[in-house]
Amino acid sequence: xxxxxxxxxxxxxxxxxxxxxxxxxxxxxxxxxxxxxxxxxxxxxxxxxxxxxxxxxxxxxxxxxxxxxxxxxxxxxxxxxxxxxxxxxxxxxxxxxxxxxxxxxxxxxxxxxxxxxxxxxxxxxxxxxxxxxxxxxxxxxxxxxxxxxxxxxxxxxxxxxxxxxxxxxxxxxxxxxxxxxxxxxxxxxxxxxxxxxxxxxxxxxxxxxxxxxxxxxxxxxxxxxxxxxxxxxxxxxxxxxxxxxxxxxxxxxxxxxxxxxxxxxxxxxxxx
Amino acid sequence: xxxxxxxxxxxxxxxxxxxxxxxxxxxxxxxxxxxxxxxxxxxxxxxxxxxxxxxxxxxxxxxxxxxxxxxxxxxxxxxxxxxxxxxxxxxxxxxxxxxxxxxxxxxxxxxxxxxxxxxxxxxxxxxxxxxxxxxxxxxxxxxxxxxxxxxxxxxxxxxxxxxxxxxxxxxxxxxxxxx
Ligand SMILES: Nc1nc2c(ncn2[C@@H]2O[C@H](COP(=O)(O)OP(=O)(O)OP(=O)(O)O)[C@@H](O)[C@H]2O)c(=O)[nH]1
Ligand SMILES: [Mg+2]
Numbered sequence: 195x196x197x198x199x200x201x202x203x204x205x206x207x208x209x210x211x212x213x214x215x216x217x218x219x220x221x222x223x224x225x226x227x228x229x230x231x232x233x234x235x236x237x238x239x240x241x242x243x244x245x246x247x248x249x250x251x252x253x254x255x256x257x258x259x260x261x262x263x264x265x266x267x268x269x270x271x272x273x274x275x276x277x278x279x280x281x282x283x284x285x286x287x288x289x290x291x292x293x294x295x296x297x298x299x300x301x302x303x304x305x306x307x308x309x310x311x312x313x314x315x316x317x318x319x320x321x322x323x324x325x326x327x328x329x330x331x332x333x334x335x336x337x338x339x340x341x342x343x344x345x346x347x348x349x350x351x352x353x354x355x356x357x358x359x360x361x362x363x364x365x366x367x368x369x370x371x372x373x374x375x376x377x378x379x380x381x382x383x384x385x386x387x388x389x390x391x392x393x394x395x396x397x398x399x400x401x402x403x404x405x406x407x408x409x410x411x412x413x414x415x416x417x418x419x420x421x422x423x424x425x426x427x428x429x430x431x432x433x434x435x436x437x438x439x440x441x442x443x444x445x446x447x448x449x450x451x452x453x454x455x456x457x458x459x460x461x462x463x464x465x466x
Numbered sequence: 467x468x469x470x471x472x473x474x475x476x477x478x479x480x481x482x483x484x485x486x487x488x489x490x491x492x493x494x495x496x497x498x499x500x501x502x503x504x505x506x507x508x509x510x511x512x513x514x515x516x517x518x519x520x521x522x523x524x525x526x527x528x529x530x531x532x533x534x535x536x537x538x539x540x541x542x543x544x545x546x547x548x549x550x551x552x553x554x555x556x557x558x559x560x561x562x563x564x565x566x567x568x569x570x571x572x573x574x575x576x577x578x579x580x581x582x583x584x585x586x587x588x589x590x591x592x593x594x595x596x597x598x599x600x601x602x603x604x605x606x607x608x609x610x611x612x613x614x615x616x617x618x619x620x621x622x623x624x625x626x627x628x629x630x631x632x633x634x635x636x637x638x639x640x641x642x643x644x645x
Contacts, residue, residue, distance in 0.1 A: 196595045199563035212604045361574045441645035442552040442582045445468040462523040
């Protein structure tokens with residue numbers, strides 16, 4: 195079964211949200227007009243990401259970060275040929291060129307950067323393949339997606355999408371019960387924190403906007419990010435009467451008669 | 467003669483007419499018209515008025531199935547539709563993620579304004595490009611208590627299952643005193 199579609203209909207943040215919640219393992223291929231990006235996930239966390247338009251190998255990444263010189267880069271490329279990242283990393287650490295921490299920081303930024311770059315794309319098709327893994331020699335991570343999703347929402351340009359996601363500012367927010375998300379690990383802006391501090395089924399989004407002095411355009415963007423990152427969900431405001439449904443219309447009164455009628459419908463449909 | 471009504475709604479071409487046709491004892495008297503707009507030319511005809519199907523229960527009771535027109539925007543319709551309704555079925559084409567946004571909008575509207583009970587069907591599960599039901603659940607974000615059922619509208623048994631789930635749901639709510 196497929197998980198594929200077009201970025202016009204499905205944003206990268208929505209895809210990351212899906213992969214994170216479903217804890218998927220595999221590779222997401224995103225094909226734009228002039229570039230293709232592959233993102234690998236392990237149980238819903240970012241493992242590795244690269245693009246065909248950029249060298250994300252360890253050597254090239256360290257060089258761009260000025261952890262190694264051009265001469266060292268050339269040396270590695272000419273002498274070590276197609277040495278794998280893991281192996282090269284060990285060599286460089288042992289030779290005291292770089293620390294393990296430097297390697298991890300710069301590769302993490304590199305992979306995340308490859309995803310961030312996608313947030314500006316408007317054109318492209320995507321396809322997810324289950325259970326694909328990066329090649330063995332790659333240095334991989336298990337990076338939570340919440341921060342990446344929040345960043346994506348901040349960069350979102352298509353405002354009309356927000357209107358579909360948040361049809362009414364009279365809805366309230368509540369924290370999700372998702373145990374894998376720890377708010378303390380999410381980098382939020384001051385505005386985002388202010389909104390978060392008002393999250394409570396008793397407060398409508400409108401009220402939160404008022405309290406945080408945001409207008410009707412600013413607040414949906416932040417709410418969208420919180421929803422996509424899986425930090426919050428939309429609920430009907432608490433103070434309203436808790437009934438979730440209107441009573442169905444039935445041509446008979448009386449509880450017993452109504453139940454009998456529904457049972458007649460059930461029997462008939464079963465017999466079709 | 468007593469009548470009960472159910473409404474089948476959902477984005478353009480999600481299979482509403484097909485769904486009703488599969489169980490209706492009369493020909494669905496839909497007002498289909500040829501599609502002229504290029505953008506929506508993925509099939510030849512679309513429903514321009516309400517579809518209309520019928521299941522006679524017994525001498526005294528008839529169930530009507532109404533299908534909403536595909537291309538109309540849903541917002542201003544559901545309130546009118548909700549009146550006199552037993553419940554809704556929201557159909558989504560599992561193989562066309564480009565319609566998920568519209569589907570989500572319907573579901574968010576339902577969540578905000580509480581219609582009569584409803585279930586959601588992930589239709590066209592027989593197609594090779596169909597998204598898995600679990601993925602659709604995340605993509606569509608229905609309220610947690612809402613049933614999302616795999617469905618093949620061309621298959622009568624599958625349609626029956628969806629209708630029955632909605633009825634069981636209503637019965638449960640009656641028994642638990644929710645309305
Ligand atoms: N393979 C497959 N095709 C289906 C299924 N359900 C519907 N279709 C086909 O999908 C197309 C659209 O179905 P319709 O029943 O016309 O959809 P609709 O929701 O009534 O469309 P509008 O009224 O235009 O919104 C038709 O060609 C159907 O035959 C299904 O479960 N599987
Ligand atoms: Mg139709």
